[in-house]
Amino acid sequence: MQSDSKRLNTTDHSRDSAGLTYVYPVISRRAGGVSIGINLNPNNACNWRCVYCQVPDLKRGSAPRIDLNKLERELRSFLHELVDGDFMQKHVPPEVRKIHDIAISVMVNPPVRKNLNKSSN
Ligand code: SF4
Numbered sequence: 001m002q003s004d005s006k007r008l009n010t011t012d013h014s015r016d017s018a019g020l021t022y023v024y025p026v027i028s029r030r031a032g033g034v035s036i037g038i039n040l041n042p043n044n045a046c047n048w049r050c051v052y053c054q055v056p057d058l059k060r061g062s063a064p065r066i067d068l069n070k071l072e073r074e075l076r077s078f079l080h081e082l083v084d085g086d087f088m089q090k091h092v093p094p095e096v097r098k099i100h101d102i103a104i105s106v107m108v109n110p111p112v113r114k115n116l117n118k119s120s121n
Pocket of ligand 1: 047
């Protein structure tokens with residue numbers, strides 16, 4: 001997990017802010033807390049080109065197969081770090097130091113959906 005003391009803010013939605021593959025924190029100004037994101041498309045690959053796409057450095061191609069064991073380990077350890085560690089003190093402004101939700105980021109394109117179905121079997 002990332003160890004520098006960079007503060008998160010409401011405009012930084014970087015998916016690698018925690019140095020993990022699938023799990024990343026976002027400060028939600030509207031919710032007033034930390035939203036834990038789960039990115040199921042870690043290689044930023046997609047075969048579509050939606051005009052509203054906000055995926056940074058979008059590449060042509062398919063998402064890799066989802067490693068559910070790794071995802072579970074990352075989520076458990078990150079939740080542990082948020083609840084019992086010092087992540088909140090180091091990276092989250094005092095007024096929003098609470099876990100608000102866990103949000104799964106699922107691209108709706110066919111390659112990822114197919115991959116998700118395989119991984120859940
Ligand atoms: S399906 Fe999602 S990732 Fe792919 S281009 Fe559209 S918005 Fe971007």
